[in-house]
Amino acid sequence: MKIQLLLITTFYLISGPVYCLDVTGFPGGHVIIDFKHKINWRSTVYFCKLKPGHQCERIIEARGTELIRDGHKGKFTLIFSDQSLTLIIRTLRVEDTGLYQVGEHSVWNQDINLKLNRDPCCSEMKSVAGSLGQNVTISCSYPEEFERNIKSFYKQNNRSLTEIISTSETDPHQDDRFSISDDVRNKVFSVNINDVREDDGGVYFCAVVKDETEIISHSLFTTIHLQTTEAAQFTTKNPDVPSDTPEPAGFSIATITIIISTTVCVCVALLLVGGFLLIFKIRRNMIQGSAAMNQRSEANNMTSDYENETPQIQNIRMQLVYQNLNTNTNQFDSVYQSLDTNTNQLDSVYQSLDGNIN
Template identity: 35%
Template structure:
């Protein structure tokens, strides 16, 4: 009986330990942000983040000013005032699966196990366009395993991720609204009265927390481009007017050249006519005088 009780308590203890394991999930092609709270006495100590491999811990990144750095897969920032440390891993692959540790000074934190899985719904980069002053809807799919996670839409702002809209109630204004379709595993964020500041990079996310650690699994990256249809039409009008003026100028120059050629042609024809007329006058005058002379001679000879 004692052996059975001992075995029972051993299973309970093992189960409790397994429940405290900090497991984080991510999607291939997507990203993940892991955030944990640091002890107050270690907030001024240097921080680092590493991956355990064969009982060794290889440093992946140290604390930096910005979390979202385009040319880096690993980045980490620290908010010392509230004692939060956030690590971002971008463009996840299966090989990123493993155990990680945070280090504050000389002390290591508890292990965090990252599980990266492939989901056909997510891990992609999409592009959308919206007209200035119009309405746009960003569509975010999520896996079934994230069904009951909090849903968020972030925007990349000055090296950080700003929450635009969330099922947890966080939002940046009345222009944004979030709706969840539980049957299709999709949530959408609608933006009304679109302005030029809405142009940028958005990220669909799912949030989970346990103990001292929380994480956001970033599912889809959306690049939103804002266009100005009024400005585009003005450009088209300017182009059309420029083409018309060019054609009118070409036509006017053609007519002018044609007129000049016609005038030159008329001048070359009139010159011979004037010469012939002058020659004719001289001949006719000579003939007239000769006739007059002959007549006078005839009169004088006449008996």
């Protein structure tokens, strides 16, 4: 009997568990795995990564709410709730791919093959603004292989991840303000939020769900930062923030609007001042040029008048008196000449005074 039990145990350890379940994640996203095994909270549960040679490197070991081992500082989380066990793997990277094992000592274990889907549709980060009291719609694209899977929408609060709504008909998380629809043809599902409130702001994730025999896996992708503002508008800002950061970084929409308005006002003021200075300079140059032209015109007029003016000859009457002394009569003979300027002729008058005649 002991020999048979030893052989069965040895065969089990060599062959491993019957099922190795595939779980798909996305770079930068998270994976949430719900195990369907009933868990005794007093028992010890472990999570390890399988290495060559059937060695399993322990990552987490816990007993109820007591964490015995955590080798990755919060990247991997085990959660006990109502005799159920949930495993969370955060911020997936290429080196996280591989075979893992989860189990309860001496009770059960389950192998998991973690793969990464690098579809470009599911590794982006979005920033969306929702106006308070209005409606906002968030769209999530997904790969074709998940077109028949359940779609869900998660919100991150600190380090916890809460499912808000899903396309499952038995979804217990339905909220009257949230609605979801799936466009299978275009591979897009949309979440609509009515009457946006301030506390709706935060980090959200799109997700697809696979329901297997032993587990239910939720693959979270496309990080969405929802900002609640007074005026709703979509932004193109892509903040470089880790996917597990609870609040988006960067300026708010109101701050960006104020900065843009201030910049526009300063530019307009500078343009107006430059325009006034230019007009003033042009007018000053025009006035100076006009004055110079007037001075040159006056100078030219004076020169022209001087050149064209016909000289006026005043009436000049010249009298020349020639006196000759007549030695016989002891008298002077006088000769008078007058120039008539009007006729340009000379009139001559000769008079002789004879002393004898008087």
